[in-house]
Amino acid sequence: MLLRSGFIILLQRGALEPLKPVTATTRILLGAGFFALFLGLWAMATEGGYVQPLFLASPGRALAAGWSLLTEYGFLGDMGMTVWRVLGGFLLAAALAVPLGLMMGAYKGIEAFFEPFISFARYLPASAFIPLLILWAGVGEAQKLAVIFLGSVFQIVIMVTVIAGTTRMDLVEAAYTLGARRSGILRRVIIPAAAPQVMEALRLVLGWAWTYVIVAELIGAQSGIGHMIMDSQRLLDTGQMIFGIVVIGLIGLVTDLLFKLLNRRLFRWVAL
Amino acid sequence: MQGLSIRGLTRTFPGQGSAGPTLALQPTDLDVAPGEFVSILGPSGCGKSTLLRIVAGLDRPTGGSVTLSGRQVTRPGPDRGMVFQSYTLFPWLTVEQNILFGLRERRVPQARAREIAAAYIARTGLRGFEHHWPRQLSGGMQQRTALARALANDPEILLLDEPFGALDHQTRELMQELLLEVWGADTPAARKTVLFVTHDIDEAVFLASRVLVMSARPGRVKAEVPVPLPYPRDWMVKTTPEFAALKAKLMGEIREEVRKAALA
Numbered sequence: 001m002l003l004r005s006g007f008i009i010l011l012q013r014g015a016l017e018p019l020k021p022v023t024a025t026t027r028i029l030l031g032a033g034f035f036a037l038f039l040g041l042w043a044m045a046t047e048g049g050y051v052q053p054l055f056l057a058s059p060g061r062a063l064a065a066g067w068s069l070l071t072e073y074g075f076l077g078d079m080g081m082t083v084w085r086v087l088g089g090f091l092l093a094a095a096l097a098v099p100l101g102l103m104m105g106a107y108k109g110i111e112a113f114f115e116p117f118i119s120f121a122r123y124l125p126a127s128a129f130i131p132l133l134i135l136w137a138g139v140g141e142a143q144k145l146a147v148i149f150l151g152s153v154f155q156i157v158i159m160v161t162v163i164a165g166t167t168r169m170d171l172v173e174a175a176y177t178l179g180a181r182r183s184g185i186l187r188r189v190i191i192p193a194a195a196p197q198v199m200e201a202l203r204l205v206l207g208w209a210w211t212y213v214i215v216a217e218l219i220g221a222q223s224g225i226g227h228m229i230m231d232s233q234r235l236l237d238t239g240q241m242i243f244g245i246v247v248i249g250l251i252g253l254v255t256d257l258l259f260k261l262l263n264r265r266l267f268r269w270v271a272l
Numbered sequence: 273m274q275g276l277s278i279r280g281l282t283r284t285f286p287g288q289g290s291a292g293p294t295l296a297l298q299p300t301d302l303d304v305a306p307g308e309f310v311s312i313l314g315p316s317g318c319g320k321s322t323l324l325r326i327v328a329g330l331d332r333p334t335g336g337s338v339t340l341s342g343r344q345v346t347r348p349g350p351d352r353g354m355v356f357q358s359y360t361l362f363p364w365l366t367v368e369q370n371i372l373f374g375l376r377e378r379r380v381p382q383a384r385a386r387e388i389a390a391a392y393i394a395r396t397g398l399r400g401f402e403h404h405w406p407r408q409l410s411g412g413m414q415q416r417t418a419l420a421r422a423l424a425n426d427p428e429i430l431l432l433d434e435p436f437g438a439l440d441h442q443t444r445e446l447m448q449e450l451l452l453e454v455w456g457a458d459t460p461a462a463r464k465t466v467l468f469v470t471h472d473i474d475e476a477v478f479l480a481s482r483v484l485v486m487s488a489r490p491g492r493v494k495a496e497v498p499v500p501l502p503y504p505r506d507w508m509v510k511t512t513p514e515f516a517a518l519k520a521k522l523m524g525e526i527r528e529e530v531r532k533a534a535l536a
């Protein structure tokens with residue numbers, strides 16, 4: 001019944017025409033609607049007694065667990081730690097990978113030199129390096145950053161290479177006929193043309209970096225969201241675990257939103 | 273030796289896979305005096321763009337040579353301004369910044385560069401659109417900006433490869449008049465040399481002081497028709513019997529080439 005009436009409302013609002021954009025209100029309502037549906041099902045399954053609390057805490061219990069984490073166990077410190085690790089490793093990776101990718105995309109000789117190795121390296125799972133990294137760098141921050149770095153750097157290089165390599169040739173030629181030399185082509189055509197897509201690629205990879213950091217924190221960490229989740233497992237506290245996971249999701253959502261806003265700001269010409 | 277001089281220019285594109293090599297340009301000779309406006313007319317695929325790209329330095333000939341005022345052309349340079357058929361404004365730069373591109377590349381002092389840009393913005397009727405991005409402009413405005421961008425560099429020769437090819441008929445006629453106006457604004461001695469590629473006979477005659485007809489591929493210059501109509505010209509000239517006679521003559525020259533190209 002509920003599904004049926006929902007479907008009818010969607011039709012009336014013109015939200016099911018192929019490729020037709022929906023209004024902002026409809027979009028927000030629909031997006032919030034699925035969250036509500038999800039929470040409802042979760043509450044029904046747990047509060048209704050269909051699932052043992054040992055395996056899955058109810059939304060209410062997860063929230064309560066979260067409150068005590070924040071007020072009694074200094075969880076904000078863990079969150080800060082994790083955010084700093086993600087950003088640190090990610091920014092290090094971007095600082096190396098973006099320039100390298102741009103050079104590889106622009107100069108086919110440089111691409112030929114690095115591309116085969118990087119294509120191979122990007123299939124090496126970052127998490128498989130954790131034991132080795134612990135051996136090399138101990139269980140300190142360097143090791144955490146290294147996991148994020150390894151997980152992101154090759155992905156960014158490959159994506160940026162492709163983006164820079166597909167710069168419109170007619171724009172490059174136009175620049176040549178206007179007197180640009182080799183360095184001008186890179187600085188004033190390839191880089192500005194690639195910039196919006198490079199930022200989109202970074203947004204994507206930052207999302208992946210979040211998955212690596214948790215893996216890094218599950219093993220040999222004294223702080224961080226992943227470490228808290230590990231601790232909670234020992235205490236069989238599914239409420240805390242779920243709260244930790246939700247917090248990761250929320251931080252991810254917020255950074256993604258900020259990234260999108262920044263891109264829209266920086267590259268107003270793209271959206272025209 | 274002043275002006276453009278082309279000697280025995282040929283271009284063969286290597287074949288790809290099972291396809292053999294393509295001879296795009298047969299040995300071609302051409303001389304264009306400074307300040308001359310030459311239209312190049314030919315059927316699709318006859319090598320017009322290839323010829324222009326070689327003069328621009330964007331493509332290398334298989335044989336022969338191009339010299340501009342005695343200097344051999346080997347690479348692109350700001351002395352040869354080009355406007356392409358496709359829209360090639362830099363989408364991340366505004367109209368004014370696009371026009372400033374070449375001036376900045378040549379390290380023209382900022383104040384002077386802005387003066388030049390403002391002058392060409394005025395000449396091409398783009399006042400009020402300086403701070404628009406290319407995506408906000410109509411096709412005609414984009415090509416006017418591209419023209420202003422090429423002219424701002426004060427090139428010795430302008431290479432125009434079907435610059436109005438993608439525009440609708442009315443806009444196209446307006447653009448032709450605007451081009452003649454901009455070109456004719458200089459004194460006859462200071463006018464730019466222009467090579468204008470098109471496959472529109474009206475356009476070729478209306479603009480040029482000389483029309484070259486190219487044969488179907490492999491291209492070569494097969495006929496040359498001077499256009500003795502005096503400048504400045506306006507659209508009324510298209511209604512004169514002289515214009516009609518020139519058109520008829522060119523139509524005769526080109527029809528058989530177009531047929532050959534279509535059957536090839």
Ligand SMILES: Nc1ncnc2c1ncn2[C@@H]1O[C@H](COP(=O)(O)OP(=O)(O)OP(=O)(O)O)[C@@H](O)[C@H]1O
Nearest residue numbers: 285294296315316317318319320321322323471489
């Ligand atoms: N990069 C290339 N590689 C291979 N063949 C090419 C290349 N560029 C052009 N050609 C071939 O050379 C011939 C001439 O091409 P060109 O673009 O100069 O013709 P055109 O006269 O400008 O045609 P149109 O009026 O359609 O623009 C064509 O047969 C084309 O297929």
Ligand SMILES: [Mg+2]
Nearest residue numbers: 320321322433
């Ligand atoms: Mg062409």
